[in-house]
Amino acid sequence: MGSRSIIEPFRIKSVEPIRMTTHDERKRFLEQAGYNPFLLRAEHVLIDLLTDSGTGAMSAEQWASIMRGDESYAGARSYYRLLDVVADIFGFRYVLPTHQGRAAERILFSSTCKPGDVVPNNTHFDTTRAHIEHVGARAVDLPIPEGRRPADIHPFKGNMDLDALDALIGEVGADRIPLVMLTVTNNSGGGQPVSMANVRGVRAICDRYRIALYIDACRFAENCWFIREREEGYAQTSPREIARELFSYADGCTMSAKKDGLVNIGGFLACNDEALAKQESRLLILTEGFPTYGGLAGRDLEAMATGLEEVLHEDYLHYRIASTAYLGRHLTEIGVPIVQPPGGHAIYIDAAAMLPHIPARMFPGQALVAELYLEGGIRAVEVGTVMFGSTDPQTGEETTAAMELVRLAIPRRVYTQSHIDYVHEVMGDVFARRERIAGLRMTWQSPPLRHFTARFEPL
Secondary structure (H helix, E strand, O other): OOOOOOOOOOOOOOOOOOOEEEEEEHHHHHHHHOOHHOOOOHHHHEEEEHHHHHHHHOOOOHHHHHHHOOOOHHHHOOHHHHHHHHHHOOOOOEEEEEEOOOHHHHHHHHOOOOOEEEEEEEOOHHHHHHHHHOOOOEEEEEEEEHHHHOOOOOOOOOOOOOOHHHHHHHHHHHHHOOEEEEOOOOOOOOEEEOHHHHHHHHHHHHHHHHEEEEEEEEOOOHHHHHHHHHHHOOOOOOOOHHHHHHHHHOEEEEEEOOOOOOOOOEEEEOOOOOHHHHHHHHHHHOOOOOOOOOOOOHHHHHHHHHHHOOOOOOHHHHHHHHHHHHHHHHHHHOOOOOOOOOOEEEEEEEEHHHHHOOOHHOOOOHHHHHHHHHHHEEEEEEOHHHHHHOOOOOOOEOOOOOEEEEEEOOOOOOOHHHHHHHHHHHHHHHHHOOOOOOEEEEEEEEOOOHHHHOEEEOO
């Protein structure tokens, strides 16, 4: 057949207009938003790559599922359908639906962590870290060395450093580590996958010290596809079978179904520990709702169950990973430095390498995000010192992040190849004048998760 274009494995049934804007309009909008893309009005954005969370398009079957939703307050049929799907794919006995992943994180860490505890992860994302720190525990990132070097090629850069995990447990003591987490794929590390061998290795260490292992499962299907494509012994294994093995090594998981659940809202917390599940259920009732709906309508539970089935379809996963790699390949060809190899849900631009004249304390990632919007109405997000750094309240000194990245997160089943070509063209124009891009100064912030609301001005 030769090399052919990647085609979307779906037909478009409904469309939403995109508003075209001028450069002068975008300049005004950006100034009003304090150079923070989170504060832009969505209608002023042409191509929205801020996040892939809850921004996807649902299928005809998901919309049909919505009509079948059982809106009973307790014991709804839709809950039991979700329970069956989660049990079949993930294998966990106890499932608490939540309105999204961060609610699952809040309940998990409030139930398992106390001040002074330590939670290792390959790399924590923003809300995971914030919830751990909120209860007085410490979040520790343990990526493999290649995961800290954007240009390095490694098939599983999302892996956890097993020696570092063993050393950390020996240093702080197993009694201070209530659980170990693995994020699949590793979002903060460039959307990079975790190998099955690494999951087994983490499980073995956890068994040795009798520590629970939890998986942040937001993008589990994409991770399973990478295992199939890159790890020996899995080429003939279906994504569903890979998922079953992956979660068989875990004691539980948190899930934002707004990613690989293919829905606009929803998530869940799952485990096999009955006593813990009962404790978590009490917290769920306080803030989310009754345990069989957990802050969601019955129609949301139905759409989530259908999405979890659809996300493991091989045609979809092939298209999803190949289309992301398509953007990464074109950016690499024009010289834009990105995290290599391309991840599953996003392309991560190495802003530190692209803008070496802007020091980390002048936020090169945020400066690049602003330029992308000014040039072509593209909204992206900084994953660097704005998101993971902090300002010392006494000295005003900025603690910088390990990497300065800009994430172009691609919503699921939303944009076509021509949209992605446009992103590549705009990025090329910004890259051509990169030496003239100036840094930013943060004028206001409100920790934690300051990146959502911080404001900036150009230097």
